[in-house]
Amino acid sequence: MNGNGHIPVLLEEVMDYLDIKREGIYVDCTLGVAGHALQIVKRNPKATLIGFDIDESSLLKAKKKLEPYADRVTLYHSDFRYLPDLKIDFTHIKGILLDLGLSSFQLDSPERGFSFNREGPLDMRMDLRNKVTASKIINKYSEHKLAKIFQEYGEFRRANRLARVIISRRKLKKIETTSQLRHIVEEICPWRPKKGKTHPAAKVFQALRIEVNQELKSLSCFLEKTGQKLPKKARIIAISFHSLEDRIIKHTFADLATSNDSPPILKILTKKPVIPDEEEIVINFRARSAKLRAAERI
Template sequence: MDFVHVPVLLDECIEGLNIKSGGIYIDGTIGGAGHSIEIAKLMGPHGILVGIDQDINAINAARERLKNYGDSVKLVNDNFKNMKSIVHSLGIDKVDGILLDLGVSSHQLDEGERGFSYMKDATLDMRMDRKNPITAETIVNEWSEEEIHNIIKQYGEERWAKRIAEFIIRERQMQRITSTQQLVDIIKSAIPAPARREGPHPAKRTFQALRIAVNDELGILEKTIKDGVGLLKPEGRLCIITFHSLEDRIVKTMFNKLEKPCTCPPRIPQCICGQVPLIKIISRKPITASSKELEENPRARSAKLRVAERLVLK
């Protein structure tokens, strides 16, 4: 299957990155290279684009789509949490812009065997990196009821987390849970009928929670933001697209801390802690998809873009 990924908030990301000719850019989640093609066009032949993705299928698709840009594009099959060591290994010290699109690509959702979607029956996998030893199947069959409950409650913000965890444990005592359809049926039986009839698909939050847990998505985000800001040249931009409130909250909190790092008590008239602001926030409120984009790509509905710029340190 072709690696299809419709880039979300494309125009807004390109504007946010403020791309200049000859600049150096990182696309930390290159996917199908939808954003990267536009970055490569604008940076020109003297620019450098470092494309990172932990999904080898994405890297292969990006290589094909960006082949006309030759040595200007460096593709690395790795996790964006390692971007600092990746760019340094390429002999790059600082960059002009970084883009992170934290969503699951359209391709991964559509590729049934990956187990990301509750709409298709498949093995319970959900790994972005196929070398990762932990799958969704591992979690639902081998982790404790308390651990499963906490994951679904915290990462899925699911009000029926306790019942879903109980029903998972009950089912796995009779047979191993190996498919997405099995899990969807368990979730549906755990959630009372009136609650199933309102809101999104009853399995949506649990599947989101398991995907986050399998790929440690939230655990690596804070470190990545700090590393990313550290890699930016003065006036370089960091653009991050999130798809659920937990990620967005982490990005918002980290941006605020990096913009106003002072830890002095408010009553002290002058800062004595020595913490200096590293960024200025470009988008106070998250940027969301236009009605035109939503019509063309309903998956953009929950996308939020936040943009920050590296300050010139005095």
């Protein structure tokens, strides 16, 4: 654990699959609070790190933690999808890490509105330069569009009913806080805490967050574009926390590892996704749904 209570997910597995002993550039596309990134530069004095985070407050935290290694670190407040456009020598890249989703730092900040468990504004923007907040979506989208989001991104069973109720409630009063939305969900799906069961609002909040941040849009395109640019033996490691993301990673890796019109460019290193063991889940509950997939450029 680090000083902020953040525990990097599948840390040793990430270090192994990235094969961090090599001299060269490692790219952490999702720095968060630098849990993984710090270990890369700390364990390998010959590693140079490029880091991305779309969330400025996370980036500032990461910057502070990486200060002792600043001469080997370059950070960008940017969406990682711009990595392929960077004017750098891609031939020096040894590994790329994507640890998708949110950090506990973001989830635990009530003012960001990511958690249904914390009272706050319905915001959910990772990048505060983005104009679209969760509140805007809830109060402006059509019933059909809302239902589609809850269904597709949250796999929420009562998506149509939830969208209908939201439309009728917002006519009476704008829906602006996490607790307002949580209460609406609880009306539709009454909640009794039970071991092993997740609160129904979790799926609804996940769906909204994906829509606000357009999280799935360019993942496949990014993996493909980046894969093409990597030198031989460079590794891509991707950790996801829900099935939609995992499906995209699995299929994109499989496509790039198969010869279709062109020869394959990746070799898959993980036949099945790597998941945390019981011991890790006990220490770090956030890790429970993590799935890691790794591939190597051929």
